[in-house]
Amino acid sequence: MGITEQYYHEWKTSSKKTTTMTTAPAKLYGKNLSEYDDLDVDQLLSQLSPEEISILAKEVDPDDNLLPPSERCSYECNKEATGPLNRKKLIEHINKQALETPDLPELKPYVAGTIRGKKWIAPETNGKTEHEDKIAIDIDDEYGDALDGASQEEIIDLAAILGFHSMMNQDQYHASLLNKGQPVGLGWDGVTKATQPKVYPPEPPNQTDPEDSIKRVRDDDPKLLDLNWNNIKNISDEKFENLFIALVENTHLETLSLVNVGLTDRLAGKLAEALEKNCTLRVCNVETNFITPIGIVHLIKSLLKQRSLEEFRATNQRSQVLGNKIEMEITKLIEQNPTILRLGLHLEYNDARHRIASHLQHNIDRIRQSRVGANSA
Structure with missing residues (x-):
């Protein structure tokens, strides 16, 4: 043994x-x-x-x-291998066996229209639930008398004031806030119907002439304070370069909007060179373009030299996420800028958002204090 x-x-x-x-x-x-x-x-x-x-x-x-x-596992196969695995033949063999294997016979043959088993019948409830939870609320006599005599519309208005959004539907809530009166048929048991959306006419295309605006920027037109090229399609790179060259010597333009015009990093570099030398531009908007995070850093870095720009916007680019390294670099550049007041840029990390918001608020407070001091003097 x-x-x-x-x-x-x-x-x-x-x-x-x-x-x-x-x-x-x-x-x-x-x-x-x-x-x-x-x-x-x-x-x-x-x-x-x-x-x-x-x-x-x-x-x-x-x-x-x-x-x-x-x-x-305890199972051991003592058979020798018949050869390398051929997955295609294995699947064909499995399908063949499945087709050739007869189905198990049913105990009772299927008969169309025959109901087998018991049919479920819902219990009679008489419109009442078996378990009704009642909540007892201790209310003063004065408030109790006021609520007992209040109408349904007044109770809905009170719920809207107290912020009980789950007690009412959307139409009731907005009607209470706007003091319009409750819509007919929309009590506590009313059903909110879908409202038809308002049809707004499409925005007209931008009628700004790029050639004429470039000429006015080059001639330093004192009446041209706001240049808007938003949504203009098929602007050539040559026109952008001519605009940026003319922007260097311009002393009257205050707002430059280049939204959805197809700006790339190369053109953003040309714009950064123009921003370094221009001293009158206060607002620059380059949202919805194809500028990479490196190009955005280049633009923000150019603002440290001219120090006249108060608002810069560059959201909705091809790369939605800037990354931690880029956001920290942008944060350091913004903290060195004493004139920037508003920054339109999506930041993912809380540290960068908090530091930039604190610095922008500091710049706003400093300018306000200097304005108040000048008025008092």
Whole structure:
């Protein structure tokens, strides 16, 4: 008899003995569990033969995810490999077996129109739920009398004032805020109907002539304070370059809007060079273009030299996320700018948003204090 069979026999005999005694301590192979604490498992395994080890391995599932499933399960396939795996032939064989295998016969054949089993019938509720939760609220007599005598419209208005949005629908809430009176048929049990959206006429296309505006910027027209090229399509790079060259010598233009005109990094670099030398521009808007985060940093860095721009907007570019490194660099540049008051840029990190907002507020407070001091003097 092998060691494993001997242990198994001792365990069976000990288990039979211990099942009759409910107060006896737990035992394994006729010994208390505490006696196995100092047992050398490696020494016991070294005494087993390869056959006994294979038998023991089938009864034990090692909790090791690094072992392949074929070595963890007790099933062993002794067949030799017939060749490399051919997935296509395997799928064809499985499909063939599935088609050739007959379906299991039904116990009862299907008959159209025949209802089997019991039909579910909803219980009669008489319009009332079985469990109605009632909430008792202690209200003063004065408030209780006022609420008892209040109409439904007055209660809806009170709920809107107190901010109980879940107690009313959208039409009731807006009617209460605008003091319009409640719509007919929209009480507590009313259903809000979809309102037709208002049709607004499309915005007319931008009629600004790029050639004429470039000429006016080059001639430093004192009446040209706001230049808007928003949404003008197919503006050539040559026209942009001519505009930026003319912007260098201009002393009257205050607002430059270049939204959705297809600006790239190369043109943004030309604009940055113009912003470094222009001293009258106060607002620059380059939203909805194809400027990369590096190009935005270049534009913001150019504002440190001229220090006259108060508002800069550059959201909705091709790259929506700037990244932590770019946002920190933009934050450092903004903190060095004493004139910027508004920045239109989407920042993802709270640290950058907080530091930029604090600096912009500091600039606004400083300009306000200087204005108040000049008026008082």
